[in-house]
Amino acid sequence: VYYKMRSSYSNTYRTAIGELLNTLEFRSNNSKYQPIIEALDLIKKHIGTRQKYFAVADDVPIDDVIPPKFKKVVVETDKNGDLRVNRMNYEISVLYTLRDKLKCKEIWVVDANRYRNPDEDLPGDFEERREEYYESLGLRLDADSVINELKQSLHRALDQLNQTIPQNPKVRITNHKGGWISVTPLDPQPEPERLAQLKREIAKRWWMIELIDVFKEADLRIDFTNAFQSLAAHERLDRSEIQKRLLLCLYGLGTNMGLKRMATGNTDITYENLLYIKRKFIHPENL
Template sequence: MKRNWDLEELIEHFTFLPNEMKQVGNKSGETRLGFAVLFKFFQYEARFPFQKFEVPKAVIQYIAKQIEAPAELYAQYDWTGRSITYHRTQIREFFGFREDTINDAEEVIDWLCKSVLFQDHDFEHLVETVYRRFREMKVVPPTPDRIERLIRAAIRTYEEQFFQATLEKLPAASLSKLDSLVDSIAFLDEDQGGGSDEGLLSFQELKADPGKPGVESVLREVSKLRTIRNLELPDNLFRDIPLKVLTKYRQRTATEDLRELRRHPDPIRYTLLAAFFWLRSMEITDNLIELLIQIVHRIGVRAERKVEKEILNDLRKVSNKYGILFNMAQSAVNNPDGVIRDVIFPVVNEQTLRDLIKEFKHTGPAYREKIHTIIRASYGSHYRRMLPEILGILEFRSNNEVHRPVIRALELVKKYSDTGHHYLPMSEEIPVDGVIRTVNKEIIVEKDEKGQERINRMNYEISVLQALREKLRCKEIWVAGANRYRNPDDDLPTDFEERREENYKALKQPLDAEAFIATLKQAMKDGLEKFDTGLPKNPKVRITEKGNGWISLSPLEPQGEPVNLSRIKSEMLRRWPMTSLLDILK
């Protein structure tokens, strides 16, 4: 039970109703207060306190006031005598509970295996879940030690079933390849080389991080992903198992010693390895997408910085352009047959016109064309070789027809990635809208000698990558086999409707939508009423006339230093004279 309670919480959870007060009866002294505390504690927790002072002091004082007994009497309540045994029986019967049995424990273990452990292995969550289950069963839960043993027994039973089921799903070819990868660890330790099969990586290399963004990092991640896919793990191997459960086995595999890994029975060893590579495949796919996003962004940013640096060194911005244009137009109209040097230059000098020309080149289409030229040079000379590898290993998809042009553009780029075409064949249906930015269409879409439009393949690839980056970042396009960039439809559990009641209980929300809305409305109403009645009396808050009525808060007064803080400082100074409390907290 939590230690700190405010008055509203105490009133809500620990106020005796008339029929409950009858249970206190004519008990007196410490037995009266002890019974009342046990009663309300059980009503709130559906269990009895394991220790006398597990009950917060504020709760004891609030209950003591209701039954008109001194709070100090609680310390005198006999925690081991016959009275407390009788009191517990009386409270249990009032709430319709019974003591637990061996059959209850077996039932809870079976329930955990079937309904809980497939999605959650967090021990603290499981403890809360088990207590909640005993409350539903109207059974007084056993001691914490027995609860812990019960949960560990359930986990052990579930894992035995899970490991065996996973082994049965794995084909013989996958088992053989998993063993080969484990053997590659010893191979790498003896000879600092690659994996045993040409073109495949070792287990240690597959565990490595991607490194800084660059072509080599991309190619290395592609090799990792290709090695894992060579294992031929079934697509449905862990489809119904949440990632947080698989992560437990992945971490175990990554940290276990080689000898320990080999010593496990087949069901455990193969499940641990399969879970590791299943999740590692997702991580590497995510890493590849992150590298792609960062590289495309970096190419553009570097080009812009380079052009901007040239601009800063060369540009003198011209002000009052409309005034200059007016003066030039007026002089030209008044002297239509005059010479420019005699008519225009006296109104606008030659240097100002040259500055205008430079400014236009650095801000209009010429500026964008210059940036594109630098991007093209960087992409063509270095980054372009990564594109076929990425398109060959990743599968991009979209659930929205609006974004299909980018998917079709990727397919087109992949189709011609190994050809020597400088221009895409116009016989192809080339997606332009939704792929090429409007401001770049004049640069990307060229015209030949006959005036027919044509699209340079490299320029188109750059536009496709830029569009892909934008769509990936907002998940309008997703990647098969990824985690962070997975199908947005998979963000909700696939069995949410089937397990609707359990899911709502976990969220602590009512199944009835009307009840949820009513509770929300009431909370809003209570909050607004509290604000409305409290604001006029609050000297530290006021509504100003600024805007539509800004709320102004006066600075809070500094709180006094906690009593124990000075004691902690003194003890620290005694033990470690040169260390400050701030250094410890850091």
């Protein structure tokens, strides 16, 4: 997986990411994550140069920056036995860490919205009206009591599980990796009455029409597939072809039939075609 990441980064994304790093300004309110900011500054400093390695002695931030699983491809030993830092692998690892810290706002971006300074998430008068805000959210000010109640609830649940495992037919301890807990899936819930009524009404009105035809007709009327735009910079395929493949992908995913089965029924489209559409067009924002 790492070498696949390196290939994509070196051949496609490195130049664009360098421009982004020069455009965006990253900051952190926690001194613990300042080494990541320093690592980003180091990467910015060498953008456009052909230097392949950093010397470990050149104040290259490693600890709390490079994930342990990546260290063996970041820190190398040269032919003289001296340690050196592989620049490209270092960049990938720093960006990997940056992504995680942006998600939890330990690192934020100046003038951003979603990734803004977390101190701006609270109202300006939060400290003065803390009790009022907590009350409106249904929260208690005493964090220790909330934590203790949660701990007690978890302990009670674990004690109950521990006492009933020998007699519980739905839970067992396996030999996998020293004793994983295996839980039998719950029985399916009864089908909602309204859903059964809806199915009967659809069957009554359109008993000769396949579901995929209804799906296609809905798109022809309201053009919902136009909301699915590519993550790529350009769309090389004709939009009508994208529309067809999108409908097949969405239908295969929504009905749990899968993309391979949808491709099998359409000789002019391969599984790889549908997989490409799924990767480029179907993601949470579009949905």
